Amino acid sequence: MTDWTPTRDAGLAQLEAFLPRAGRQYRDRRNHDFGPEDRSNVSALSPWLAHRLVHEREVISAALAEHGPEGAEKFVQEVVWRGYFRGWLEQRPGVWHQYVDARERALMALDKDKAMRADWEAAVEGRTGIEGFDDWAQELAAHGWLHNHARMWFASIWIFTLRLPWSLGADFFLRHLMDGDAASNTLSWRWVGGLHTKGKTYLARRDNIRKYTGGRFDPEGLSDEDPIPEAAETPDPTPLPQADAEPAEALWLLTEDDLSPAPEGPVAALDGPTARSPLELGAHAAAFTRGALDDAAGRLDAARVSSVEEIVQAARDAGQDTIALRRPLAGPVADRLEGLRAAAEGAGLALHLTRDPYDAAVWPHCRKGFFAVKKQIPRLVDELEL
Numbered sequence: 001m002t003d004w005t006p007t008r009d010a011g012l013a014q015l016e017a018f019l020p021r022a023g024r025q026y027r028d029r030r031n032h033d034f035g036p037e038d039r040s041n042v043s044a045l046s047p048w049l050a051h052r053l054v055h056e057r058e059v060i061s062a063a064l065a066e067h068g069p070e071g072a073e074k075f076v077q078e079v080v081w082r083g084y085f086r087g088w089l090e091q092r093p094g095v096w097h098q099y100v101d102a103r104e105r106a107l108m109a110l111d112k113d114k115a116m117r118a119d120w121e122a123a124v125e126g127r128t129g130i131e132g133f134d135d136w137a138q139e140l141a142a143h144g145w146l147h148n149h150a151r152m153w154f155a156s157i158w159i160f161t162l163r164l165p166w167s168l169g170a171d172f173f174l175r176h177l178m179d180g181d182a183a184s185n186t187l188s189w190r191w192v193g194g195l196h197t198k199g200k201t202y203l204a205r206r207d208n209i210r211k212y213t214g215g216r217f218d219p220e221g222l223s224d225e226d227p228i229p230e231a232a233e234t235p236d237p238t239p240l241p242q243a244d245a246e247p248a249e250a251l252w253l254l255t256e257d258d259l260s261p262a263p264e265g266p267v268a269a270l271d272g273p274t275a276r277s278p279l280e281l282g283a284h285a286a287a288f289t290r291g292a293l294d295d296a297a298g299r300l301d302a303a304r305v306s307s308v309e310e311i312v313q314a315a316r317d318a319g320q321d322t323i324a325l326r327r328p329l330a331g332p333v334a335d336r337l338e339g340l341r342a343a344a345e346g347a348g349l350a351l352h353l354t355r356d357p358y359d360a361a362v363w364p365h366c367r368k369g370f371f372a373v374k375k376q377i378p379r380l381v382d383e384l385e386l
């Protein structure tokens with residue numbers, strides 16, 4: 001069983017235990033879902049990576065050191081997917097807001113449409129009668145995590161068999177996943193539904209589920225049609241917002257999106273978990289985020305703050321005239337910190353929104369499909385000295 005303790009030490013231990021299997025074994029076996037008792041064929045590192053208790057660059061470096069560029073190729077590519085989705089969304093932040101709007105409309109529709117509400121309740125409680133799907137719904141609530149293939153099958157059945165709004169499925173995942181990540185989640189749901197790669201959907205098939213679950217699930221009645229849901233037009237990419245330099249002195253603010261900065265000076269940590277939805281956050285997702293923040297804040301002796309006013313006050317208390325943080329990623333934390341610039345400037349403080357060097361190297365290649373960034377991996381490995 002995976003030990004999901006939300007600390008950096010536990011994440012590093014998970015990495016070390018998985019490393020011997022990160023080479024060809026991962027390449028050949030990663031698509032099998034052996035169930036919650038056996039995650040040995042995948043890294044299960046996503047909750048630590050999503051909050052950056054462990055950084056992608058550490059994981060890539062360790063895999064390359066253990067298996068070399070050829071042996072680790074598939075695993076490294078998968079790790080880069082997270083950066084690809086984040087970089088893509090950073091250049092189209094409107095897609096996050098389109099998702100939030102679609103979710104609001106779908107939640108309102110649930111109040112009016114009793115049949116749809118009954119179908120949605122059956123789906124999230126795992127009572128649809130569809131083998132596998134019901135088990136994954138219950139597994140997600142019970143464990144706060146699902147295998148990638150189960151996520152793909154679940155999203156596909158949600159959209160094409162149950163014909164429920166994709167935004168409500170994305171909301172169910174985001175609320176319950178310990179690795180809940182606005183970019184990976186929103187864009188993966190869009191990808192399954194045919195909204196990310198134009199016209200290309202992912203249709204879950206019974207024989208594929210039977211094969212990759214070792215016969216545990218053999219669902220009948222899955223749709224063999226995949227009509228693409230209606231959605232707002234995908235905006236063209238906009239240039240990445242300029243990143244500010246890391247100041248010599250500042251109050252550093254850590255958020256649950258990126259707990260990796262370890263500055264020498266004063267630090268504050270934005271309390272969490274941040275609401276990811278108008279609906280309640282799942283117990284495992286909430287506990288992991290809270291624990292991750294406690295771990296990072298404890299190591300850096302950070303003050304705890306919960307609003308933009310308290311951030312400004314913490315900077316004053318620390319005698320700093322600059323607040324620095326990683327630019328919040330499109331998603332719930334950025335929405336929560338919307339008023340920070342005005343509050344800082346109103347108090348006569350400078351605000352530096354910085355960018356992690358790994359993100360700065362990866363994101364410019366994430367304007368279209370994954371292939372463009374995949375091609376760059378050998379060069380990125382050199383440039384970042386991984």
Ligand SMILES: Cc1cc2nc3c(=O)[nH]c(=O)nc-3n(C[C@H](O)[C@H](O)[C@H](O)COP(=O)(O)OP(=O)(O)OC[C@H]3O[C@@H](n4cnc5c(N)ncnc54)[C@H](O)[C@@H]3O)c2cc1C
Nearest residue numbers: 042043044045046078079082148151179180181184185188
């Ligand atoms: C519908 C759907 C929703 C998803 N929602 C999320 C989410 O909210 N948060 C999240 O972290 N991942 C999400 N994913 C991506 C993926 O399922 C998980 O990152 C992966 O299953 C985590 O398991 P692992 O750590 O064992 O991955 P491994 O296979 O061991 O891969 C190592 C690391 O690479 C990264 N990675 C691997 N595959 C992907 C991928 N397809 N997309 C993005 N990063 C990837 C992750 O950081 C992962 O920890 C979603 C996928 C789908 C299909």
